[in-house]
Amino acid sequence: MKRKTGNIIFVTVCMTIALLPFIGMSVAKTETTTENRVLSEWPQLVKDGSFNVNFLPEAGAYFEDHFAFRNQFVAADSLFMGKLFHQSSVDTVLVGTDNWLYYTDSLDDYLGENVVSERGAYNIANNLKIVQNKMTQEGIDFAFTIAPNKNSLYDENMPYYYQVKAGDVNNRQKVLPLLDQLSVRYIDLYQPFEEKQEILYLPQDSHWNEKGAVLAYNTILDGLGKIHDDLSNVQINRTKTTKGDLAVSLYSVAAEPEWDSQYEYDSQISYVTETDSWEDVWIQTESTGKSGSLLMFRDSFGNTLSPLIAEEYGRAAFSKDTVYHLDSRIAASQPDTVLFEIVERNLERFGQFARDDHSSGPPVMEAPYAGDVDIYSAAQAETKATAEAYLSDLRPDYLCITGKIDEDMLGADTNIYIEITAGDTSNVYEGYTVTDPGTGDDNGYLMYLNTARIPDKSFQIRVFTENKDQGVTMVLDQTIDVSNVMTEN
Known part of the structure; x- marks a missing residue:
């Protein structure tokens, strides 16, 4: 009798655990995810006038996305695999040692794999030269800078199985000599970062920390010849409010904030555009008492960098276009300076083009007139x-x-x-x-x-x-x- 009662209790407990995610959907259905994708919708039983033969598989996909406490279960699994076995359950994140996380897309640069050809490297550098030529023809200063991949600066905590590299040269190292050869105005961020003993990237984020953003800001404005406040006399407070993008992607709701610095100063900028955050694709600002007009094309590294730069220009505009809409953005902002910032792993985008692929390509601008090339005796x-x-x-x-x-x-x-x-x-x-x-x-x-x-x-x-x-x-x-x-x- 006791064994039978025990079996009933055991089966009841197992059934309750198994049914809990389904039963819980009535009060705690999962409606959001940190996995950067759209959740499945409840399928239609009748589609286009006939029975939907895929109704059951689609309903199953809906349940997989929306069952109760899904994010918590996903986070628990990721924590278990990441912290204990140093394995990532997300294909965009690498789990290193000492709780360091890296972005998978930086692997090719780190390992020297899938490197562009000599001609491919020239395509990148030449297109930047062409942009600079066009800016010169329009009376606009131009400069270009590269935000370093995290593991280009700090690879001590990379997984051990990536220590053997396919090559010693990556895309950046192939392109930089060509930029110099073509006299493209390049502002180097690598040397100032490498000279600092302090780590200036967040361990669980793919970007620099606030001190890194300030170093990039000073280096860029020095390179542009722009007189600016270097923030050396500003009070710096240590805060623990930032959750790393890689940690959020991997650990979901279990991601914990990490230490960062906060520079205390009175901002002088006002927003010309309706701006929700520095994640917005198009932002225009004005800064009281400052001169000059800047148009900056940037990526997510600009989320912390751009607000600092905006303080130093009377008018500034910031575009987060994937393919740069250069002519239209210039028309909208009337800059005297154009700055391109791009992360190292995306450098090859400037040299790529495919008609149906808008994830890469050189800037959309009317081609500049050629100089002294003699085509008539060709x-x-x-x-x-x-x-x-x-x-x-x-x-x-x-x-x-x-x-x-x-x-x-x-x-x-x-x-x-x-x-x-x-x-x-x-x-x-x-x-x-x-x-x-x-x-x-x-x-x-x-x-x-x-x-x-x-x-x-x-x-x-x-x-x-x-x-x-x-x-x-x-x-x-x-x-x-x-x-x-x-x-x-």
Whole structure:
């Protein structure tokens, strides 16, 4: 009798535990997640006039996403695996030693894997040079900086199984000499960070801490020649209110805040735009008593950096575009200085382009006029070079003119120039040099042109390569009709 009673109690307890997540949905259904995805919705029994054959699997997916205390269960599992076995249950986070976390997307840079080719590195540097040339033509100062990957500076706590590297050179190290060769104004953040004995990144976050942001701020404004308050006389308080983005991603509701610094000063900035936080894609500010106008393209490292920089400019604008809408942002903010900041792991975006992929690509701007290149005495070559033109998805009043050039016509540092003849006007432009992220081909070119410059809705395009040892060669000459494309617009 006692054994039977014990069995009933055991079964009852097991059933209660098993049913608790389902029963609890009536009072504690999970409605949010820290996993950066959309939760499943309750499926329709009838879809498009017929029975939904996937109703049961979809209902199961709904339950998996919404059962009671889901976030707490996920957090408990992640804590168990991370703290005890140093294993991550999230594919975007690496669990290191001493409670350090790293961003998985930085692995290629850290290990020297999937590094861009020599031509791919030139594509990145050359496109930044082209942007700088365009800014010079418009009377705007330009500078570029790279926010270091966390494990580029602090790799002591990286998992031991990543100690063997595929190569000694990563994308940044391949691109930097080319930036110097092309005279791109680059502000180096690596040296000042490496010279500091103090750790300036958060152990459970992918970004620098507040002291790191101040170091980056001082380094950048020094590089821009901007007189500013270096905050050396500001009171600094230690706080424990910041939850690291990697900790939140991995440990969910169990993530704990970590120590950071808080600089105590009276902010002079006011917001021109309706701004909820520094996560916003477009922010414009004014700062009392300050001069100058800045347009800064930035990523999440700018969340702590941008407010500091905004204090020192009379007018400042900050864009978090993935692909930089350079012309339209300049029109909106009228800057005298443009600054690009990007994290190391995303550097190759400047050299990539694919028509249907807006996660990368050089800035959307009309191509600058070419300088002293002599296209009129250029040799001609029979090639398989291509050209097409279509309205840009990113800016529909711009034609995107793109194509590919035979690889044997391109060296590691070949420049591409594009002559556009429309109506009675002929101009020679610098063409972006781009890599196709899908195929890895490095032989593409790209330029943007305002449709207003094509009065007859057709134009002649001639494409030229410039190699140091071979001079200038014309590789393509054709007429492109864009009447159908422009009519659709």
